[in-house]
Amino acid sequence: MAEITESSQPRQANAAVSVLVALSLSHLLNDVMQSLINAIYPLLKESYSLTFFQIGMITFTFQLTASLLQPLVGFFTDRHPWAYSLTSGMGFTFVGLILLAMANSFPAILVGAGMVGIGSSVFHPEASRVARLASGGRYGFAQSMFQVGGNAGSALGPLLASYIVVPWGQPSIAWFSIGAVAAMVVLFNVGRWYQQQLSSIRIHKPKSVSVDRPTLPRWRVGAAITVLLVLIFSKYFYLVSLSNYYTFYLMQRFNVSVSDAQIYLFVFLGAVAVGTVGGGPVGDRVGFKTVIWFSILGVLPFTIILPHVNLFWTVVLTVPIGLILASAFSAMIVYAQELVPSQVGMIAGLFFGFAFGMAGIGAAVLGWLADKTSIEYVYQICAYLPLFGLFTALLPNTEPQRRHAKA
Structure with a gap:
């Protein structure tokens, strides 16, 4: 049994690194798509004659769903972990982008922004949990690797928006939904790895009850x-x-x-x-x-x-x-x-x-x-x-x- 464990360690390590890379890439895609909301404000203001208060309400709607729901999602999934929650969360972002691209009224814009916020509220706490699980004990390294994707996405988002959304208008937001689909595929594979870890934790729970507390x-x-x-x-x-x-x-x-x-x-x-x-x-x-x-x-x-x-x-x-x-x-x-x-x-x-x-x-x-x-x-x-x-x-x-x- 010891020989099997030792020979399987490199494969497990490689799998963990690939999971961290996948999470970082997904974080990049997620934050690029989030940054589009700010980028389209001038277009929306001109197209729908919005006031600054209405612009603020779009931000408020996104931040409300993205910030207030995150601890609730984390609290629930701590007790009821689901391996494919990341994929489902990115699905909300996909729907939100399509709604923003097709919206022809202020209420529809709010719904689209809220859906993107819900996707973010599911993604961040769950991705952080999976990154910790894949860390091999190097918790800081794993969290930084996950975070760098998001910050890179935030940096790239305005540049991509200036070259795509600004010249091509509101409907071009739909093009970025391809990124949501790509992230869903990547996160589905992460979910398969996560499911294996959850199964292993349940099987060996009596042996791993001690925690560094x-x-x-x-x-x-x-x-x-x-x-x-x-x-x-x-x-x-x-x-x-x-x-x-x-x-x-x-x-x-x-x-x-x-x-x-x-x-x-x-x-x-x-x-x-x-x-x-x-x-x-x-x-x-x-x-x-x-x-x-x-x-x-x-x-x-x-x-x-x-x-x-x-x-x-x-x-x-x-x-x-x-x-x-x-x-x-x-x-x-x-x-x-x-x-x-x-x-x-x-x-x-x-x-x-x-x-x-x-x-x-x-x-x-x-x-x-x-x-x-x-x-x-x-x-x-x-x-x-x-x-x-x-x-x-x-x-x-x-x-x-x-x-x-x-x-």
Whole structure:
């Protein structure tokens, strides 16, 4: 029996890596399709004479379904896992894209945006759970590999939309449904692997009942989760200041063209995608709390300087900001999952949902502030958001417990 197990280990390892690659690719496709909603706002506003409030309602509908449902989906699937939930979730995204392409009224647009949001609410917590299952114990590496696909998709989405949706109009959104179908095929194969793992877990459950669980009281776990959510608030408020308003800032302060501003935005989003790769693997080696410390407070010197430099240094500074700040999210999720290892889906859903929600609220609040003051003032205020990283000191140190559990 030992010889069979040893000879099967390379095959299992290869299967796990292929699953992580499939999840990352699916995340890329998912976030490219999500980014289309923002890209078609100018088209929808002109075609249907929408007000800014109605545009905001489209965002609200998407964020409501994408953020609030995620922890509920994770909570349910923690108790009733279904191997093909990822495929079904991508099916909602497919239907949403078709509805957005064919919508001829404001209510129909809201339904399409809501369907895309539902697809996202199923995808993120379940994909995060499967990534952890395929990690082979390298939880940070697996989470980062999954996350980098999403950030790459967010970076590519606006470029693809500018070359396809803008010149060809609303019906061209249907072309992106091919990506949803491709993701469904990839995720169906992931579901087959997931089904095998679920069957194996059920068979060997009496032998694998022990879990690496930090011996912390429930109130301490709850307090740590609260601190992590505060850190996510600071991270995503600052990120949305760049992802939503960076182009306007560049055009207003430095008089750059729209096309040049989009290129500079892509530089920042590309740095975010690259930065995602590092947080998880580094956390596996040095501890996730250490990564969280560095990824939040580490950007403070750059964010404080950014509003006071010329165009060249503004673009340069967004690179370390994106690289460092992006490393936080994977570390936060894995750290939280180690605090509550029996509810990894609910934790992933809570964190993804809260991040989406903060991004939506942040976009509205910072837009209101820019209207009342100026876009330059927004960046002067946001420069101090990384100071919230000081709350990391309140997080318990779980590293000795992790090492003891693995010894």
